[in-house]
Amino acid sequence: MSAIAIITARGGSKRIPRKNIKEFCGKPIIAYSIEAAIGSGIFDEVMVSTDDEEISQIALGYGAKVPFLRSEKLSGDYATTSDVLFEVLDEYEKRGQSFDIGCCIYPTAPFITSDKLKEAGTRFRESDADSLIPVVPFSYPPQRCFVISDDKLNFKYPEYLNTRSQDLEKEYHDAGQFYFFRTKNFRKSGNLLLGNVIPMVVDEMEVQDIDNLTDWQIAELKYKLMADKTGI
Template identity: 55%
Template sequence: MSNIAIIPARGGSKRIPKKNIKGFLGKPVIAYSIEAALLSGLFEEVMVSTDDEEIAAVAKQYGATVPFMRSQKNADDFATLNDVIEEVLGSYNNEGKKFNNGCCILSTAPFVTTEKLKEAYNLLLQKKFDSVRPIVKFSYPIQRAFKLSPNNSLQMFYPEHLKTRSQDLEPAYHDAGQFYWFRTDKILTGTNKGGLIISETEAQDIDTIEDWELAELKLSMLRNLFREG
């Protein structure tokens, strides 16, 4: 089977300037995604979809291809991952290149490993899912969540679980925001989705400088544990 890794990395990040190529523990954060994809040996092509020449140069430096620049239509705040993937696959198709499966690896996902990419890929094939993504268990039962009114009064979203024991509540999970394996005939719109559970220490949403610093602390801790182990 032929697989493609698509790493979306548009320019113009507002909250963290040059977020996709900002230094993260010694190298541009996008390098982690590129290197994990290349080292996995799973992909015929590892490419970066960007509208930014500086990002393109860094991507090539770390071994990715940038065969074409992203269209302006898919470089604004309203373009979805599915839009970007469709554009990439369409461009390759125009060149006579087709892929059975793809993996969209986010450019700010320094926790991605070759092992997790392989585990998720095996799930995609063995369980015949349309797509597979890493997920993280919520640390507190979502059935006990509150909503806050404008006057600061609290109400439970699920008041029927006020007295339910925590161990009797069904676990809930959220998207780790790292990568998405998919069948190219479904992309991310297929309803048969699979999840690969990872720990909370293996994931960190990076939207602010505080998130960035916490992610660096987490990855440093994981590296130290690996060395000690």
């Protein structure tokens, strides 16, 4: 089955300017996603969807393809990932190329490795799933959360007040790194998170949401720890 890796990297970023190409532990952060995808050897095409010429040149320098720039209508704050994936698949089909499997990879996910992509890709190909998503357990049980109302603190789920944390069902959230999907099914549903979805559980130390500079610094510390541990 033919496969394409689509790295989504628009130019605009308000909270961290030029976030997708900001230096992270010695190189542009997008380089980690590109190198992991190429190094995995499981993709027929590794491309970057961007509206930005500088990002395009950096992506090309690290070996990705940028056969076209993202349309203006999908370059704003409200464009969805699904919209971008549809545009990429449509543009490739116009050029006579289609793919059975897609993998949407975020450009600010330096914890992605070639081995992780190979493992996920193998698991996905051997399944009948519509998509595969890396997930990470919540570090604290959401069932024991509080809410604030009228300046008072209350349990959101009082039924779990006396339940031990270890007795609560483990819950997970999206790791925000990559998504494998079958292109035919995606075209029908338009959604990567619904349908027959299988998980890939990843360690909390290999996940970091990067929304501000403090997040960035934490991510660099985590990355250095992971690099020391694994030798990447």
